[in-house]
Amino acid sequence: MTTRREAVHDTLRRNEGFRSAQDVYAEMRLHGAKIGLTTVYRALQALADNGQVDVLRTDDGESVYRACASDVHHHHLVCRKCGRTVEVAGPAVERWAEAVGREHGFTEITHTVEVFGTCASCSPSVPSSG
Incomplete structure (x- = not known):
């Protein structure tokens, strides 16, 4: 797993609920990460493809992500x-x-x-x- 993908995964693991890519990006930037929003989206997709994160669609169609506990x-x-x-x-x-x-x-x-x-x-x- 790439360092950036691991950093995105770590951000999700620190939270219990589902979070949007923008939320993950904002939190990472707040904590000093040098990462772009596109990289966050790519990392989230890779993590979802690998079964490491769950993805839900909100009522307005936005994808939100959560680290799998299982x-x-x-x-x-x-x-x-x-x-x-x-x-x-x-x-x-x-x-x-x-x-x-x-x-x-x-x-x-x-x-x-x-x-x-x-x-x-x-x-x-x-x-x-x-």
């Missing part, structure tokens, strides 16, 4: 408010994706599943009835 296939539960992310296994999703693919004659099935909600910390407290 090296096995997984899905994400993401808080819409704070961005907190939990990696989750989804065996039922795996079986469903394979079955749907076979049903329609597809092979080499891959998929991405992200589940969005509001985490307990960001949820308004529900008054108890009583």
Whole structure:
């Protein structure tokens, strides 16, 4: 791994949530890194291709990145408010994706599943009835 790619990866590992390339670039520059935005984009793409970072598309179509905590296939539960992310296994999703693919004659099935909600910390407290 190149030094710059490792520096981008280190920046992502210091944060829990998903970050845009611009956010990663800004943080790196703030800490004195001599790196261009194009280099950050290339590093993020290489890291994603190698399975070292997860990529999500936001509602407005922007790609955001997060260092993988696991090296096995997984899905994400993401808080819409704070961005907190939990990696989750989804065996039922795996079986469903394979079955749907076979049903329609597809092979080499891959998929991405992200589940969005509001985490307990960001949820308004529900008054108890009583």
